[in-house]
Amino acid sequence: MNTNTLPAFGLGTFRLKDQVVIDSVSTALELGYRLIDTAQIYGNEAEVGQAIDESGVPRDDLFITTKIWTANYAKDKLVPSLKESLAKLRTDHVDLTLIHWPSPKNAVPVAEFMGVLADAKAQGLTRQIGVSNFTVALMKEAIAAVGADAIATNQVELHPYLQNRTVAEFAQSQGIRITSYMTLAYGKVLHDPVIEAIAAAHGATTAQVALAWAMQLGYAVIPSSTRRQNLAGNLKAQTLKLSDVEMAQVAALDRGERLTSPESLAPAWD
Template structure:
């Protein structure tokens, strides 16, 4: 059965699927098969990045799928060592070449990397790409409220998306609130906390009540709380299960129970610590 994820209208009017497929840490030679499984399961949004080293594999799967390009939403990201105005423009062209695409749907600054202090300059390069129509939407990843303030203050383009670590054990509420205030969509990476939250008693009990897996419950939680979510797997059955979440709904009490799991459950570095 093919699933169709609902879309979100970004702040520039572009429609983005609310549920996409992430390819972090999937080797390039395994990426084509994983993305092919995702596309067959109904995913139409694929999230990659230059530093993942698998843009070529993503592009191969897209090309071989036969799905019209305008039905797909492809995201990539500029890496820290490629930040800076000219470097970013060059990095964008390199990503397009590896993906075999004429344009991206969404291009993100992967990390603010504040020690490098180039993210404002990098953002100006993304604005140029956007103004020239070379990318449909631009955004950021792992940006804290102060990082957002610095790139928005000069009346430039407001990011369409901020992709951050967010899952039941680490809900990043301050960032999500800042995103909402600016009209930025919050997109959750590591949405399942690398599996760490799937054995939680509250989540397991909710899954049992609905006849769903804990992973499906967590994906549904993200969707009902208004986020974009990009679960990742290389197992075809799990890839298919993670998008099979549109035939049930969590109650307000169940949402509140998952909200109550928030704590210090970060699975990746803090943006102010990551400069590599």
């Protein structure tokens, strides 16, 4: 089994730029968030690094995740690009580095980029490695390259309307943690009558219910927000416990509704 530890709850920074991301990260750290998730393609690593640096939170208390962009998968590009990310993030290592999407048209084979990522870990540039947007077939290739124990997580779109069970069950069978991104489905699930009813029963917000549901299934979540009230509210999802009946009610909402599937990047989804 995978013994790597990955916090169950953190802050996502997708689509947040400039002062907006600085403010979001600063507020989150002030409120008690300790996992911050970014990516090379987000174009905000330097701002995230600035916010972390200015927060005064000791580096050892933080868990920083970044993701390598597809243009940097080749053997001669991956490590230099990661070092560039570290410079922007103002740290000598990240806690987790992910392959952001499968290599388009398999331009760089899975075995090649996973091997280089494992080298980056051996060099101390990243504590853990993992993948994102990987199907079962791609996870099998990654496992063949570096072993399941080396893969901390597969970060995938997963929310009540897209529960991605095939991928989740395979990952869990290999001891690979699932990180759910877009757990609130771009806000769509916040107005779902089933989730509203569960929220009302607990005196909670619908966001808290969706996040608690994912964490109760063993997934890590990384919701983003720019509002202090929502950042603080989301944090409380960690203490919300849903009943078996409520978990089953949310399970029944699955409708295979995928919101992120860029034509140039998306694999043949399970």
